[in-house]
Amino acid sequence: MLRGRDVDEIKELKREGLSIRAISRLTGYDRKTISRYLLAPGGRPVYGPRPVQMGKLEPFKQYLKERLKAGVWNAQVLFRELRERNYGGGYSTLTEWLRPQRKDALTVAVRRFETLPGKQAQVDWGHLGSLSEASAEHMLWGFLAREPLLRALELCGQRGLGSRSWQLGRGPPWRGTHRGT
Numbered sequence: 001m002l003r004g005r006d007v008d009e010i011k012e013l014k015r016e017g018l019s020i021r022a023i024s025r026l027t028g029y030d031r032k033t034i035s036r037y038l039l040a041p042g043g044r045p046v047y048g049p050r051p052v053q054m055g056k057l058e059p060f061k062q063y064l065k066e067r068l069k070a071g072v073w074n075a076q077v078l079f080r081e082l083r084e085r086n087y088g089g090g091y092s093t094l095t096e097w098l099r100p101q102r103k104d105a106l107t108v109a110v111r112r113f114e115t116l117p118g119k120q121a122q123v124d125w126g127h128l129g130s131l132s133e134a135s136a137e138h139m140l141w142g143f144l145a146r147e148p149l150l151r152a153l154e155l156c157g158q159r160g161l162g163s164r165s166w167q168l169g170r171g172p173p174w175r176g177t178h179r180g181t
Contacts, residue, residue, distance in 0.1 A: 011037075057087075064078060067081070
């Protein structure tokens with residue numbers, strides 16, 4: 001089958017007045033081939049998209065996805081398992097398929113973002129233990145406030161959970177601040 005530009009060349013030579021035999025000598029194509037393309041109504045071949053062929057790895061992709069979810073990413077191990085399941089393809093076919101799968105698995109699920117100082121902080125609250133004082137046991141509560149951009153950390157502690165302890169001016173009985181990495 002001739003390419004489109006070859007058919008165009010044959011038709012141009014015919015328009016210039018050359019015989020089929022002369023065109024055959026110039027182009028190197030057989031006389032019958034030249035006649036067929038000159039007599040054809042469309043003349044120029046039309047190529048459609050090729051049908052997608054199923055690769056050797058295709059029947060095993062579901063199994064591979066299950067193994068990847070199970071945490072098996074080693075190509076040698078997967079290749080051995082596929083061979084046991086009558087896989088007829090090569091090792092490089094498997095590794096070429098695995099490469100983009102690995103890139104997708106490495107994408108970060110949560111992206112960290114920074115805000116301006118004073119706009120956002122992280123605060124954790126919890127029970128720190130108990131204090132024994134004058135034959136009484138007091139529960140010790142505390143919270144940790146962290147301002148990420150300034151890398152400032154403040155730890156505050158308080159006996160009891162009453163709001164009176166935290167009211168105006170009193171503040172917690174002890175406080176510590178740390179700046180650094």
